[in-house]
Amino acid sequence: MKLRLDKFTKRFGDLTVIEDMDLTVESGEMMALLGPSGCGKSTTLFAVCGIHKMNGGKLYFGGKDVTTLPAQERSVGVVFQNYALYPHMTVEQNIGFPLKVQKLSKPKIRTEVERLAELVQIGELLDRRPAQLSGGQQQRVALARAMIRKPDVLLLDEPLANLDAKLRLEMRSEIRRIQRETGITAILVTHDQVEAMSMCDRIALMRDGKIVQLDTPEQMYVNPRSQFVAGFLGNPPISFLPAVAGDVLSFGHDQTLARPSALEASEEVVVGIRPEHFGPQHGTGLQGEVTFIESQGREVLIDVRLDGGGEIRSILPAGEPIRAGQRINWGVATESILAFAPNGDRL
């Protein structure tokens, strides 16, 4: 079901956390609310599920105005960061609780619980208690409980934050699979750009209570609207260098690159170069000294200090014969360079 926030405003006392925010999540879409902590993404989530009252604006599920509907009557399933399973109930009772509240008959609840348990693949754990489950299993129970009422919207609050790295990878694709299979509209709140990019159809990147860009993961990566967006997405992160855009891009100390065709000549700019766009495979252009090498197995991450100042990162396949302290002269894929005005806006 389509979800629409219209001029949503939230205040805590005198502090306005979010002002006039608009957001539309299409039916069946998975949307990420991404941003650093304190950007208002969780506040938005809690407003959607009804735990926080909205101080202004409207919230629509489909065509229906649910702004003033209490949380109990909103058709929303929530998965909390710490799963919030009921410790004194078995897995079956946990998943079935929302239906028990609706006073469904026991056999009916049992059938539904089994259907959901199969969807999240925990059929054999129904008699256990939450304390006897691993983190990933608890996560699956929480998902099943959130989905059993067939809610209009599924909200996920940092669902992977409490899992170890390997499980996180597994649950990432699991959550996406379940969301696709059920076709439910979902909002994922996270501060992890990898999670947002790998799981969601679109990302709303937030900062200081505002959505700074709303786009597909690919578009947001290739075409960031501001320096903040470019810096937030990408791992290893993008490098920023101050430059002068004349006939060529000049970095001082006789270091120049061809000016990207899309960039008009101007005085001061900040250019962003992603690690994969800097390296020997792109010819020559920038000279400097390798200061640090970090092996990541399949790839190596290389920090370079440019002659005349400035740090730039490169990522290369493992096996390149490179040592720290080595002098290099590597090129840049100039058409992939991102240029920003000094105030951070994309040029």
Next chain:
Amino acid sequence: MTANARIWPLVLILTIFSAPLVVMYFYQVVDSVAQPDPGSLVPGALDLSNWRFLWERIDSGRPSIWVVTFNTFLFASTTAFLVTSLSTMAGYALSRLNMPGRPYFLGGLIILHAFPTITLIIAIFIILQFLGLFDTLLGIILVKAALELPFGVWIMKGFYDTVPWEIEMAGVQDGASRLRVWWELVLPQVKPGLAALLIISFLSGWSEFVLPLVLAPGSGTQVLATYMNAVIQDDATADFGLFKAIGMFYSIPVIIIYLVFQKQLMNIYGGGTKG
């Protein structure tokens, strides 16, 4: 070996300091079933006559021990029930609801808990007199419960504080009303606190002495503490054997409760989380 050698002096010191206590308890038990000569430490022959209060009235002016025991039980259990059920609700409100004046209420609780209750006794006496509850069990039950409440509310608030918010949010999101969330989802998390508070307030009621002495002095409302007091005070020649036997009788339930519920009682200082 060396570890043992170092421990022995410690054991010796502890023994010396704890000996008086142990001796006290030892004679409490022994003297209740023996009739030693005055001044002698050697117990005489086995003598069960000290326990005669169980099957006969020790004198005509006094109620039967069973009536008194029943009174004590009624007093302690009703108080415990009142304190626990009210604290359970008040503690939740203080822990979770954002009501006006909450910090002052919390501060007031601590002051009330620290307040020496005996200073209130005259005011309470007048109030009970006015309400017609003087010299009734109901009167002292209400007073005792009121005085125990600050402690109970504070303890329960502490237990509620350890329950994660998210459990309640999840419950609300699952469609349950606030009342149902409290009853069905939160209350089970604070069960250890409930159990401990129930036991502690029962024991506190069981050993209460001053309130029944002052506010319910009649023989119909006597509890074990005041009964014992009367036994030791009234007679010109005090019967210590009898007194000790009644003392034993009085403490047996306490000992049993402690033995059975040790784990729950420990909980009250260990917080509400289960291992």
